[in-house]
Amino acid sequence: MIVTTALTKRYGRVLAVDGVELAVREGDRYGLIGPNGAGKTTLLRLILGLVYATSGEITVLGQPVPARLRTVLPQVGALVEGPSSYGHLSARANLSLLDAAGPGGARRTRPARIATALERVGLARIDERPVKAYSLGMRQRLGLAAALLRAPRLLVLDEPTNGLDPQGIREIRDILRELNESGTTVFLSSHLLAEVEQLCTRVGVMEQGRLVIQEELAVLQAATGRVIVHTPDAARAVALLDGRVESSVDGRLLVRHPDPAELNALLVGEGLRVTEIGPERRSLEETVLAVTSAGSDRVDSAPTAPAASPAAVPPEPAEPAAVPAVPAEPAVPAEPAAPAVVEDP
Amino acid sequence: MIAVELVKLVRRPRTWVSIVLLCALPAMVAIFLAVTKIGPAPGKEPAFLSAVLANGSLLPAAALALVLPLFLPVAVAVMAGDSIAGEASSGMLRYLLMRPVGRTRLLLAKLVALLVFMVAAVVAVAVSSYILGRALFPAQPGAAAAVSVSGSPLTTTQLVLRICAAVGYVAVSMLAVGAIGLFLSTLTDSSLGAALGALAALVASEVLVTLDAAGAVRTYLPTRYWFAWLDFFRDPILWRDIDRGLAIQAVYTAVFLALAWANFATKDITS
Known part of the structure; x- marks a missing residue:
């Protein structure tokens, strides 16, 4: 669904994304974790064609990005860095304008599609108040409705549960799981480990612009x-x-x-x-902290640990069933200090 | 996308407020004039105002002369500056581009909406002041409808046609400001910054036009021929400055639109 090769984005002197080899497969619920400023949002923007790469390649839904954005994006629903809307218009007016702005989707089916999307995110009974009167949680739901408007094959969501209360978070999780079961690939970023642990099947961890771990959640949590x-x-x-x-x-x-x-x-x-x-x-938290807490210096993963090596991204699916009951070698080495080779600059 | 932009233009309260304000200034002047009957001496600024007392049909021309130097360009600069930067600061720019709306297409739609606003604003000023002029200053029976700047009489048809031409010319005169504003709007995420930038360019141009020392560049400034539409009211019409004014607007518009496109199409959207 999404494959990047040696993807690098430089803003002036800052290396925001550094040689990322992302591989999101069809049907995944992929969670991208990392502290704030690790480059998660920039990576999402690169994939969605908002920002152009300094070097490297991006393929989304089998098409090169940004060259074929026009064919790729209609099949992608996205929420990037918080929801946005025209504050003086109602939710329906906002969705209607957004739907009319781009290609595809008959005008005839628009009201029905808007109603379906609003219902899906729990805003079915929304009134005609302008969006500026909405709470943060309602806006987040509206943003999600906008992403779902065209029944996308791929959902790219940046911090989708931001601003929601615990119940709302649970609801969104259920919605995403449902969508995923009906065939939508979900790629989301979050700084909340627990959220990713509860929802995702596959995890990528970013640290200072680099993808330091990319693995099945089940493998990371293996014995x-x-x-x-x-x-x-x-x-x-x-x-x-x-x-x-x-x-x-x-x-x-x-x-x-x-x-x-x-x-x-x-x-x-x-x-x-x-x-x-x-x-x-091991919990996901331990695993992530083991790779990301090594300080502000460069953190390289041990070449022997497949989980921690960005170069060892498996292009073919590793079945969750392949989780070794008897691990010949621990998927994640026991000692946090051992796998992470901290190189002196 | 063009239709969407027009819907947004129409549904935005600011559009209507700025058009009403544009119409209010000439209306205010006309009411003062009608009540006090004290017009400026003939030939003095603002143009045509002294003639309005005798013939209300000339109020549209006087109204254009009133709003042209400042009110109209301010309104256009604000609209143009807001076009891309406003979407960026509201966060909608990324959602439009991910919808996907091609960047060139978005810029084009913004340009069309801007043009529609410019024409609507100028026409609103002309029409409202024409109605007001006819109501406040009844034409003297038997007299010629109006007298051209050159002194010969003009029929009502001639007058209306020439006012229409002037309206068109004034609308075109706003193109350079609009294009500069649009370009600046692609540079920054602050609509205020872009609008003020366009106005700064305009003020600089207006200052240089009056400066004899800047004579070498004067002919190429965007505001140099702004008042050339007065020549529509000569008999016969003096085309020289009008043609030059149109040409200058065309050049500025082409250059800044090209810059806007080049910048926007290759820009990283980080808003």
């Missing part, structure tokens, strides 16, 4: 190859699993073992009591 065991018989367990226990604190053991089930059988077989057992998983 680390260790098992957490809670047992009242900690001392016996440590003796039994000699050398494989990394830590033992208050009956909570961290054991290097590929398979929790097997470990459980072993422990129980020896007559040990187990209150809780399960694989250790």
Whole structure:
């Protein structure tokens, strides 16, 4: 759906986007994470043809951008850097003007399409008040309605839940999931990890203009190859699993073992009591912080860690099922300091 | 997109406010004149005002002379300066371009809306003051409808035709301001900045026109032939300055529109 090769955008002396190799596949719910100023919005603007690249190539829906924007953009719905509208006009008037401004979409079907889009975002009963009287959340919904107006194949959304209350955020998440299930690819940016973790299937992490991670969410959250065991018989367990226990604190053991089930059988077989057992998983937050918190210097990913290498973007889909039950090598290395090679400038 | 721009123009309160204000100034002058009957001495500025007392049909010409130096260019500069920069500052520019509206097409639509506004403003001034003139200053029965600047009488038909020609010329005279404003509007995200920039260019031109030391460049300034439409009221019509005025407007318009296009088509939209 969206592929960029060595995409670079320079504003004067600032390198806003630096050699980004983005790959959003059809059917993805792709979440682009990164701190403010990491280049997320600039990347979105490049993809939508608002800003022209300094170097590198962009392909959206199989067509080169910006050369073929005229054929690409009618199939793309977008929300970039907050919703906008003509404040003195009503929601319907705004959508109607926007719809009339571009190609495609019969005038005959316009009122119906506007009604559908408004209903979809929960503004079905909107009145004729001018938009300037709307709350931030209503404007956000209106912006989303504008993006959905033409039933796009691809949605590009910049911070789509900005200004919404928790209920609104949940609603938008449900809408996006529904749309995605009916075949719309969703590409969104956010600085809220939890939001991306709950919605997306695939994650990209940006840091100072570079795409430092691009991976399936399931892979990022894969087991680390260790098992957490809670047992009242900690001392016996440590003796039994000699050398494989990394830590033992208050009956909570961290054991290097590929398979929790097997470990459980072993422990129980020896007559040990187990209150809780399960694989250790990293949260998205830990993963992201591991790559992005290394300070303001350049952060390079270890070449051995496929998750963290921008060069290792898999062009072919890696099935979520391919999440290794027994990871030969942890998808995300255990020690935060280990994978991130901090180069001195 | 052109239709959308025209709808936006019509539905925007500011359009109507500025046209009403443009019509209000000549109306105010006419009412004062009708009440006090004190006209300026013949041949003194503002043009035609002394003749209005004798013949109300000349009020449109006097009205044009009143709004031309400042009111009209200010209104046009504000509209032109707002055209792209206004969309940028409201954030709608990116949504229009992503709709997608081609950049050239958007610029063209803005230009058409601007032209429509210019013509509508000038026509509104002329029509409103014609009606007002006929109402406030009844023509003396039996007298010739009007007397041309050269002294020979003009029939009402001739007069109306010449007023129409003057209206057209004044509208064309606004092209250079409009084009400069449009160009500046593509440079900045502040509509106020673009409007003021266009006005600054205009004021500079008006100052240089009166300066003898700037004689070498005077002929090429956009405001140099602004009042050439007065020649429509000579008998016979003196075409020389009118032609030059039209040519100068055409050149300025072409150059600044080309600049606007070149800049806008290659610009990074970061608003």
